[in-house]
Amino acid sequence: MTDAGDADLRLVDMTLRDGMHAVDHQFTPDQMRDVARALNDAEMDVIEMSHGDGMGGSSINYGFAAASTGEYLDAVAPEVTESDLSVLMLPGIGTVEHIELAASKGADICRIATHVTEADISEEHFEYVVDHGMEAAGLLMLSHMAPPETVLEQAKLMEEYGAEAVYVMDSAGAMLPNDVEERVSLLSEELSIDVGFHAHNNLGLAIGNTLTALDAGAVTIDGCLRGLGAGSGNAQMEVLVGTLKKAGYDVNPDFFGVMDAAEDTLLPMLTEDTMPELDNDSLILGYAGVYSSFLRHTRRASERYGVDPREVLIELGEMEVVGGQEDLITDVASRLAEERGGDGAATAEGDD
Template sequence: MVDMTLRDGMHAVDHQFTPQQMTDIASALDDAEMDVVEVSHGDGMGGSSINYGFSAASTGEYLDAVAPELTDTQLSVLLLPGIGTVEELDLAAEKGADICRLATHVTEADVSEEHFEYVTDRGLEADGVLMLGHMAPPETVLEQAELMEEYGADAVYIMDSAGAMLPSDVRDRVGLLSDELSIDVGFHAHNNLGLGIGNTLAALDAGASTVDGCLRGLGAGSGNAQIEVLVGVLEKAGYDVGPEFFGVMDAAEEVLMPMLTEDTMPTLDNDSLMLGYAGVYSSFLRHTRRAGERYDVDPRAILTRLGEMEVVGGQEDLITDVASQLADGRDATADDD
């Protein structure tokens, strides 16, 4: 089980966890016998920028804060090719990372070949992550996962980045990969449709061998699967769970919660629900609200059209076009064709 509080949870706090806070959280997770803790900017190493938001400290400072606290718990980092560079990979290896997860869009695994080779050469476990997994049919997801396996991946995760999957979607994708790959399959849930725990259970039932979560469900959108809940649910369901249930509960309640405010706690509000319903990544939300105000268009209508267009990160410039077309009564999806 991988705890993402110090990576995906960074989104919820605008990437402002301090090194000391990371030390405290990592120590509590290690005490709770967490299998893996992931540390990075919310958008991966190299993500601290004007485009993705500046973090409170550098990647090196965060790794220095966390690595000494971990005994049996492994340290993971995330890198998105095109955002992070080999310099970050070198830094992670030097600072004691055990695992590097390389994440691409679900149809763009081919951009990661050299990165897998580099990570493997540095002696780290190299895991692949296929983001926005709902945006490709199971057969395409399998083709992309097979590429990552060919490149040397030790495991491949399906990431439901927009929280848009239903349990049947998860079973179809995870089940196919589990049947066809010779490496481990993992799953990363988001809770925008309220299915973070349910989808994680579906993934495990379909053959996933590892899953992600965050303390108190921190994460982008309405957050990830809440890991202390997940540990308890899996124990009740009869799974052999590594992390210690009471210890993870204590890490959430006694260590993380005093660091949070009402604004940083993930909630399943209308905005998050629409992101999951439309299947649109959370980075589109703020820009969509602004465009809706400017053109006097319901932001929900904009997000729905963007989902129909299957937009991905980096296409936020389309938001204004869609809002303008909706204001004029034109069909944005037809114009896009």
């Protein structure tokens, strides 16, 4: 178990990246600038920004952002003077040109995310990040879908490619504490680089699972102000900072400063619809083990076809869908409607 007093922790705030899912990627450059300034003033270790699905994610498939990656970087980078600036890259969505852009605009870190069994597609991207002088980190999304031994195999590939840290990503908020402990402890024992953990709150376990990850050897962890993020959100950063301080961890961000960033800067930008909530739909996401960004699309498709979104999400979980397969949501909703007599499908066709 980690000694809290000796832990050298790194906190990554993703309000301006994972939080983009909650606002349909509509943060403006000015809003991003204001949040980044508040987080920088609070001495956050790392501030991550990009489209919710990473650089290049602004598209019809993943949702158009309010501005381009370059415009967001121009707004945020000058404000990040005390913190490190991070961007997210998903191979197949972002390109090496986005890596070049981020490096030229002053990004310090590029985190490269793949499905938990697909680390081998990231080798070229790690090489570009390292060649452009940025720190590289690897994220293994939907880590609950693979046994610990497979997670380790994939993490070792990222370590070989140049990652300085590898994250266990609970992308669907589906992990129980023992799931977290098994994966993080194995990586901590077997890797020579840092191990991180990224929580979602779909089962109400984001803070608890993060503490479990720290006990198991994680030294870099993610969170968002107000817990803003896909589904029912991420570990709530101001709660996380306070909890860690209370537990005796030596954390860099200023507790009151992070609280003020959440309350005074971010909160006025949010509406009732964009605040994370552990409702029935997001609970089912965690129960079914489905990626959190599927939630809004599932709600829309289910309403269109007149079916229960919980049934759609459970079936998607049984299919072990991953990010990039959102097109299957409509297929499942349509088929469920047809199996129940076709009324939902007929209504959808009439609406068109």
